[in-house]
Amino acid sequence: MADLAVDFAGIRSPNPFWLASAPPTNSGDQVMRAFDAGWGGAVWKTLGNPIVNVSGRLGSIDHGAQRMMGLNNIELITDRPLDVNFKEITEVKKRYPNHAVIVSLMVESRDEWIDIIKRSEDTGADGLELNFGCPHGMCERGMGSAVGQEPDVLEELVKWVMDAANIPVIAKLTPNISDVRDPAMAAVRAKADAVSLVNTFQSLIGVDLDRLTPLPRVDAASSHGGYCGPAIKPIALRMVGQLGREEAFTLPISGIGGISNWRDAAEFIALGAGTVQVCTAVMHYGYRIVDDMIEGLNDYLDEKGMAGVSDLVGAAVPAFKEWGDLDLNFHVVAEIDAEKCIGCDLCHVACHDGAHQCIHLPDTQDQGIRVPWVDEPECVGCNLCALVCPVVDCITMVEKRRAPEPETWNDRVAAGRGQIPGGLADLK
Amino acid sequence: MFESARCIYCFDAPCIKSCPTSIDIPTFIRKIGTGNLRGSARTILKANLLGDSCARVCPVEVLCESTCVFNDSERPPIPIGRLQRYAMQHGFASDLLPKADPTGHSIGLVGGGPASLACAGTLALLGHSPVIYEKDAWPGGLNATGVAPYKLKLEDNLDEVEYIRSLGVEIKTGVEIGVDIAAEDLLGKHKALFLGVGLGADSTLGVHGAEGDDVVGAVQWIRRLKTDPTLAIDGVMHAVIVGGGNTAIDAMRELIGLGVPFVSMVYRRSRDEMSGYDHELSPALQDGVSLVENAAVAEIQRENGKVTGVHIVETDPNGKPTETDLGILPADLVVMAIGQGKLADLVKQFRGVGLTAKGNVVVDDLMVTGNPRIFAGGDAINGGKEVVNAVHDGQVAARSIDELLRRSDHG
Numbered sequence: 001m002a003d004l005a006v007d008f009a010g011i012r013s014p015n016p017f018w019l020a021s022a023p024p025t026n027s028g029d030q031v032m033r034a035f036d037a038g039w040g041g042a043v044w045k046t047l048g049n050p051i052v053n054v055s056g057r058l059g060s061i062d063h064g065a066q067r068m069m070g071l072n073n074i075e076l077i078t079d080r081p082l083d084v085n086f087k088e089i090t091e092v093k094k095r096y097p098n099h100a101v102i103v104s105l106m107v108e109s110r111d112e113w114i115d116i117i118k119r120s121e122d123t124g125a126d127g128l129e130l131n132f133g134c135p136h137g138m139c140e141r142g143m144g145s146a147v148g149q150e151p152d153v154l155e156e157l158v159k160w161v162m163d164a165a166n167i168p169v170i171a172k173l174t175p176n177i178s179d180v181r182d183p184a185m186a187a188v189r190a191k192a193d194a195v196s197l198v199n200t201f202q203s204l205i206g207v208d209l210d211r212l213t214p215l216p217r218v219d220a221a222s223s224h225g226g227y228c229g230p231a232i233k234p235i236a237l238r239m240v241g242q243l244g245r246e247e248a249f250t251l252p253i254s255g256i257g258g259i260s261n262w263r264d265a266a267e268f269i270a271l272g273a274g275t276v277q278v279c280t281a282v283m284h285y286g287y288r289i290v291d292d293m294i295e296g297l298n299d300y301l302d303e304k305g306m307a308g309v310s311d312l313v314g315a316a317v318p319a320f321k322e323w324g325d326l327d328l329n330f331h332v333v334a335e336i337d338a339e340k341c342i343g344c345d346l347c348h349v350a351c352h353d354g355a356h357q358c359i360h361l362p363d364t365q366d367q368g369i370r371v372p373w374v375d376e377p378e379c380v381g382c383n384l385c386a387l388v389c390p391v392v393d394c395i396t397m398v399e400k401r402r403a404p405e406p407e408t409w410n411d412r413v414a415a416g417r418g419q420i421p422g423g424l425a426d427l428k
Numbered sequence: 429m430f431e432s433a434r435c436i437y438c439f440d441a442p443c444i445k446s447c448p449t450s451i452d453i454p455t456f457i458r459k460i461g462t463g464n465l466r467g468s469a470r471t472i473l474k475a476n477l478l479g480d481s482c483a484r485v486c487p488v489e490v491l492c493e494s495t496c497v498f499n500d501s502e503r504p505p506i507p508i509g510r511l512q513r514y515a516m517q518h519g520f521a522s523d524l525l526p527k528a529d530p531t532g533h534s535i536g537l538v539g540g541g542p543a544s545l546a547c548a549g550t551l552a553l554l555g556h557s558p559v560i561y562e563k564d565a566w567p568g569g570l571n572a573t574g575v576a577p578y579k580l581k582l583e584d585n586l587d588e589v590e591y592i593r594s595l596g597v598e599i600k601t602g603v604e605i606g607v608d609i610a611a612e613d614l615l616g617k618h619k620a621l622f623l624g625v626g627l628g629a630d631s632t633l634g635v636h637g638a639e640g641d642d643v644v645g646a647v648q649w650i651r652r653l654k655t656d657p658t659l660a661i662d663g664v665m666h667a668v669i670v671g672g673g674n675t676a677i678d679a680m681r682e683l684i685g686l687g688v689p690f691v692s693m694v695y696r697r698s699r700d701e702m703s704g705y706d707h708e709l710s711p712a713l714q715d716g717v718s719l720v721e722n723a724a725v726a727e728i729q730r731e732n733g734k735v736t737g738v739h740i741v742e743t744d745p746n747g748k749p750t751e752t753d754l755g756i757l758p759a760d761l762v763v764m765a766i767g768q769g770k771l772a773d774l775v776k777q778f779r780g781v782g783l784t785a786k787g788n789v790v791v792d793d794l795m796v797t798g799n800p801r802i803f804a805g806g807d808a809i810n811g812g813k814e815v816v817n818a819v820h821d822g823q824v825a826a827r828s829i830d831e832l833l834r835r836s837d838h839g
Contacts, residue, residue, distance in 0.1 A: 064461075065433035342497035349439035361440065369500070370440060390436050391501055 002301035003308035008274045009194035009252045010168045011127045013100035015040035020277035021104035028088030037287035041100030046077035046131045048106040059205035059216040070231030072205035076137045093124035106131040114164045133174040133199020148174035151186035158190035173197040180239045196254035198236045200226025229280040233258030244272020244317045262296025270316035327406040332381035332397035340394040343369025347385035355384045432460040442495040448820040449476040465519030477549040483512035484580045489707040528555035536618035541569020542815045543806025544624030546822030552596035563604040573651040576678035611777035623804040628769035637728030642735035646679040646765035666690045666758045671765030672702040692718040696747040724749040795825035
């Protein structure tokens with residue numbers, strides 16, 4: 001049995017699975033039910049001065065039969081009184097002393113920050129998360145991503161917090177920025193204990209084509225929101241990996257963004273996350289999904305001979321490279337298993353119209369299925385056919401190296417072979 | 429919507445190849461998924477003007493759905509028939525297909541069944557002026573009166589006929605060739621003719637007792653079921669169906685549905701040799717029908733004129749009756765589903781139109797008969813197949829007729 005317990009910047013948690021600050025962590029009742037289900041920690045729905053919310057808050061996109069592949073929200077921070085929240089956090093911490101309870105915060109002035117930090121610490125909470133990520137509503141008032149998008153402001157604010165706080169502080173970053181390393185390094189300079197990323201992406205989920213109003217509809221209008229769910233996972237993963245491999249960046253990372261199962265979690269951890277936070281998948285299926293996450297990660301670590309989560313943290317970071325460092329002599333070609341092929345010929349049309357025209361259909365009048373064939377010398381190894389094939393393991397990409405020795409683009413440039421014939425210099 | 433999302437939108441899709449009218453199935457399914465229901469119905473109609481009734485009566489289990497690639501990957505096939513019905517119910521409008529400018533050419537069509545309707549509708553869209561002559565009081569042919577109502581109701585078929593009419597097709601009902609109008613006169617009146625005459629009356633058995641009340645032909649009985657509100661089967665305890673084709677199964681399933689307590693089916697060969705579809709027969713057997721295989725009717729017994737039983741004997745491997753007695757099946761209604769006769773006498777009135785030895789009209793690939801101005805399709809040429817085959821024939825004939833007329837315009 002692998003050890004799933006983690007110590008994240010001084011915050012102890014029975015496992016790396018935390019609920020992100022969002023509707024699933026809105027109340028004590030919810031958080032306690034989540035802990036009963038197996039969640040190791042919860043970042044409480046962001047506290048701050050009271051707001052009012054609109055009705056019509058969520059919108060989503062489906063993909064085929066899969067509902068809610070991407071979720072968009074225009075809900076703001078907590079709409080419950082602060083004293084009620086603090087009372088419930090205290091109660092939760094009393095009943096669940098070994099679980100991680102992190103209080104997410106968002107206020108404006110330095111005095112407000114100092115005040116709310118003290119009150120949060122009085123609940124017995126294990127840590128604080130500073131919401132510098134919310135990309136809708138609150139940012140119009142100078143909070144949330146308005147801070148996260150200005151590294152200098154973020155640095156200043158984190159310094160205020162670090163001066164006042166006695167428990168670990170996590171700065172939550174917005175992805176709505178050109179280079180996430182800028183705010184992350186600001187957090188390092190301000191001596192934050194950790195960062196979490198990503199918060200949601202600014203988004204407009206759709207347009208009601210009958211009413212010609214954007215969605216989600218609030219009477220006759222809408223506003224942009226924050227986008228999350230499985231659709232954003234690859235973008236979030238890249239941002240986490242970018243910090244994971246940045247030498248100058250030394251803080252623990254809590255990974256967030258479309259994590260729905262143990263595999264997603266393991267991928268974030270392998271790229272440098274010490275804990276992961278989940279929201280959309282729980283909003284879709286409930287707290288119960290953590291059961292699979294715990295089992296799956298445990299079995300995976302056992303299978304890989306890893307004693308605990310820390311063995312996996314950042315394990316894939318060394319292999320996350322710049323394009324110029326990839327081996328150009330690595331080559332794969334598509335191989336179609338005729339026994340498994342069901343004759344949908346999607347690989348053929350995809351290759352012909354969307355790739356490199358190397359998968360052809362046999363010229364036959366036979367009414368039976370037509371198994372496509374690969375013109376191997378023409379195959380560039382792009383993988384598209386294997387991606388569109390609906391049959392498991394029918395198309396495999398077989399390794400056929402171009403040369404035994406690796407050679408990267410940067411190697412070529414260094415060796416003076418960066419000029420490829422056919423460029424501007426060769427035009428008459 | 430959910431089912432439409434399962435379709436993987438095959439390139440070179442086998443379902444299209446197995447549809448006699450080559451409906452672009454993956455495309456109409458994809459359009460359901462995008463909410464483009466009018467476009468979905470348009471895709472269906474472009475290939476098959478009777479796409480609505482075909483969605484109800486097509487044996488998809490042996491046609492399109494049987495070739496779905498999912499059958500090869502241990503997944504249930506896409507329910508194409510159901511999706512087509514959905515698209516036609518929710519996306520249909522009478523103005524979906526474009527209509528060519530009028531050509532002024534008049535074409536006569538004999539018979540008002542699916543082959544003629546498809547042919548006439550296609551001709552109308554091509555700008556011609558088709559006129560259908562139907563001897564019955566209802567247009568629609570077997571689609572109206574011959575398909576068991578559990579599959580296709582009379583009203584639904586009449587809606588489809590109205591659609592064809594709306595395309596610019598004139599339908600004259602109650603007109604019999606050779607009685608109300610001579611074949612020669614039709615040829616004189618129209619530039620071309622299409623014979624979609626179907627088949628004749630139910631065949632009968634030449635055994636003792638077969639003539640008289642309580643012994644009915646299956647097609648005729650289903651017709652009464654669909655059109656005659658006075659038809660009553662009160663008091664029928666035992667019904668016996670003779671035959672092993674799909675008409676026999678249709679009649680049988682209706683009798684069960686009507687609550688006849690004991691229904692049995694007598695077929696002269698084995699179940700494996702039946703032309704009726706197993707996917708239709710199996711549920712009937714589950715409903716309690718008893719199937720008597722390898723048996724033939726030797727005599728229908730009567731008391732005071734009323735049928736009381738069917739005397740059956742064993743058959744040999746060729747389906748011929750032997751001397752081996754199998755006893756008496758109690759019966760108070762006997763339904764004969766042993767085929768339909770041919771309308772040779774009707775067809776012979778048209779000069780140059782040839783018949784095979786079995787009585788089917790001879791046509792080439794373009795549905796041209798021995799007379800270059802006369803075309804034919806449907807049951808009349810194939811001896812009795814599916815509605816979708818008739819639609820295919822009618823549409824092919826329409827394009828051939830169009831070709832002929834345009835050539836003559838330029839000739």
